[in-house]
Each structure stands twice: as C-alpha cells, then as structure tokens.
Amino acid sequence: MKIFIVDAFADNLFQGNPAAVCILDEEISNELKQKIAAEMNLSETAFVLKQVNGFGLRWFTPVSEVELCGHATLASAHILWQEQILRENEEAVFHTLQKGILRAEKIGDDIVLNFPSMEPQVTDHEDLIRNLFPTEPSYIGLAGNHFFVELPSVKLVTEYNPDFTKISKLPKYGLIITSASEGEFDFVSRFFAPAVGVNEDPVTGSAHCSLCTYWAGKLGKNKMRAYQASKRGGVVGVELKGDRVYLTGHAVTFLNGEISL
Numbered sequence: 208m209k210i211f212i213v214d215a216f217a218d219n220l221f222q223g224n225p226a227a228v229c230i231l232d233e234e235i236s237n238e239l240k241q242k243i244a245a246e247m248n249l250s251e252t253a254f255v256l257k258q259v260n261g262f263g264l265r266w267f268t269p270v271s272e273v274e275l276c277g278h279a280t281l282a283s284a285h286i287l288w289q290e291q292i293l294r295e296n297e298e299a300v301f302h303t304l305q306k307g308i309l310r311a312e313k314i315g316d317d318i319v320l321n322f323p324s325m326e327p328q329v330t331d332h333e334d335l336i337r338n339l340f341p342t343e344p345s346y347i348g349l350a351g352n353h354f355f356v357e358l359p360s361v362k363l364v365t366e367y368n369p370d371f372t373k374i375s376k377l378p379k380y381g382l383i384i385t386s387a388s389e390g391e392f393d394f395v396s397r398f399f400a401p402a403v404g405v406n407e408d409p410v411t412g413s414a415h416c417s418l419c420t421y422w423a424g425k426l427g428k429n430k431m432r433a434y435q436a437s438k439r440g441g442v443v444g445v446e447l448k449g450d451r452v453y454l455t456g457h458a459v460t461f462l463n464g465e466i467s468l
Contacts, residue, residue, distance in 0.1 A: 208232070208466040209290075212249070213282035216410040216441035216456035223441040224410040225461065226279035227252040228286045237272070243466065245269045250405045253279040255287070261300030262287070264309070270404035274305040274352070277412010277454055281318050284311035285458035317444075320454040324447060325417040327355040332378060339373060339382075350417035353381035353398075357421075361386050361395050365436045375401040383414045387422070392442075393431035394422045410441030412454050419445035419452045 209230045217223025227247040229240075231254055244252035244267035251273065256263040264283060266276035284299040286292075293299055299311040310321040327348030330336070336347045336354050346357035354377060358364050364386045374382050380403050385396040396418055398411040408414075415433060423429050430446040444455030 208468065210243075210247075210462075210464050210466050211282075211286050211460060212247075212462040213285055214459045214461055215278035215282045215285070216412070216435075216443055217459055218457050220459050220461055222439055223456070223458075224278040224408065224439070225249050226276075226282040228279070228283050229254045229466070230286065230290070230292070231256040239468075240265065240267050241270075241272070243267075250408050251276045251279040253283045255283050255301075257292075258302060261302050261308070264301035264303055268400075268404045273403060273413075275303070275322075275413040275416075277320060277322065277415065278410055278456075280309060280311065280320055281412060281454075281456055281458055284313070284318055284320075285460070288313055289460060316457060317455050318458060320412065320456075322412070322416050322452050322454060324420045324450050324452045325350045326420050327417050330354065335377070336382075339370065340367070345386075348421075349379065350383070350414075350421075352379045353383050353414060353417065354379055355417055355421070356382070356384045358384055358386045361388050361436075364395050364397060367397065369399050369407070371399070371401040371406050374399050377402070381414070383411075383418065385418055385421075387426070388434070391432065392434040393426060393428070394418065395434045395436045397436055407437055408435075409437040409439040410435045410443065410456075412443065412456075415443050415445050415454055416452045419447050419454075423447040 301309045327350040330349035348355040382399045446453040
C-alpha cells in the first residue's frame with residue numbers, strides 16, 4: 208500500500224499540518240485503517256480509494272474516525288496530482304460518508320478546497336466553556352462538534368494555556384478559539400481536540416468552515432486571509448460563497464513509502 212506524508216497548508220517542509228495519505232488499491236477494514244492511523248500518529252491519516260466519478264475519502268485520527276478533515280483532504284488532492292493519478296487540470300472529487308461530495312482544484316501553485324459552510328449556533332454550555340478561560344470571551348457558540356470561542360485579542364489567543372484534561376471532557380470533542388487580527392491576516396485561531404487524540408492541531412481546515420462564516424458576517428467581507436497560531440503555524444485563504452467555503456493553501460510532500468501488511 209502506498210503511503211505519503213504531506214505538510215499541508217505549508218509553503219515549506221516542517222510547516223503547516225502533516226497528514227498521512229494512503230492510496231488504496233482495494234477496500235480495507237475500518238479496524239485496519241484505525242491501526243494504520245494509530246501507527247502513523249499524526250492528527251489525521253486519509254484513505255483514498257478510486258470509485259466511479261471520483262474517490263472515496265475517509266479520515267482517521269490516532270484514536271477515531273472524524274467526519275471532516277481539511278488538511279488531509281488538501282494533502283490527498285496534492286498526492287493525486289503528484290502521482291499523476293489525476294492530471295493537474297482535473298478536479299479531485301471526493302465522496303465522503305458525512306459531508307457529501309468535496310472538491311479540490313489546482314490553480315497554479317494553489318490548492319482550493321470546496322467545503323460546506325457552518326454557522327456557529329447558540330450553545331447550552333456557555334458556563335462550562337467560560338470556565339476554561341481567565342478572560343471573559345466575546346462570544347461562545349457551537350459549530351457542529353466544535354465549541355467556538357472568540358477572545359478579545361490576538362494575544363489572548365496566542366498565549367492561551369489549554370487544560371487538555373478539561374477540554375477532553377467537554378460534551379463535544381473540538382474547541383476553536385479565535386480573534387480578529389490586523390495587518391496581514393483578518394483573523395487568527397487555534398484548535399484543540401484531545402478527546403480524539405489531537406491535543407492541538409497545527410492547521411485545521413475543517414475549523415475554517417465555521418471561522419470563515421463567522422468572520423465574514425462580523426467583518427463584512429467574504430474573502431479573507433487567516434493564520435492558525437499553533438507552534439508550526441499555517442496560512443489559510445478563505446472565501447465564503449453562498450453555503451460553501453473555499454479554502455486555499457499549499458502542500459509539500461515530506462515522505463513517499465509503502466506499507467507492508
């Protein structure tokens with residue numbers, strides 16, 4: 208089985224978010240997918256299988272399957288073009304279990320993902336989330352399986368010291384924190400998901416489905432540039448078009464290999 212490690216949302220190696228991509232010749236069991244993802248021990252391992260009219264795509268953390276992963280989708284599309292499974296002018300069409308059809312297009316050096324938008328909603332757990340922060344959040348909401356928190360400043364986002372034990376016990380597995388920014392970026396964010404084996408994710412494409420929707424409404428602009436302020440860091444271009452979010456980034460291959468089973 209061919210396997211690759213790709214630094215996604217990165218211009219150079221050792222930046223962005225590393226994802227493993229397994230290109231399957233035939234279907235394998237979910238149990239085996241989970242074992243491979245645990246062995247790779249990256250935030251996500253993607254499994255890509257050729258189908259009629261596109262590719263099946265599933266994503267696994269070291270401990271569980273997830274419903275959506277942006278950086279591993281970007282990495283998967285990058286590998287399909289790199290390995291000439293698709294021509295560079297061909298769109299990558301991915302069939303997913305919970306998010307329908309996702310698409311990726313290569314425009315010059317950019318990879319553009321077409322994902323569903325997600326508007327943060329009111330949550331009944333405001334007090335629980337508020338207790339995670341020393342400063343009163345500007346907004347607390349819920350976007351799918353991710354609690355969504357706006358903090359008053361970039362400094363509060365970048366200097367936030369997460370309690371992973373407390374976060375892992377939240378009724379939803381993910382926590383997005385964000386604030387407006389100035390200069391090069393419109394907003395910054397961080398993402399935590401210790402309950403699914405990812406304490407802090409370096410760059411989270413799926414989180415930007417709600418981040419883009421939220422900040423488009425608050426800043427009054429549909430096209431923005433975002434920075435995820437993890438230790439590795441990563442830049443994500445975002446654009447809201449109707450009920451879709453377009454995420455733009457680059458990818459660099461770190462490793463080509465084979466799995467022997």
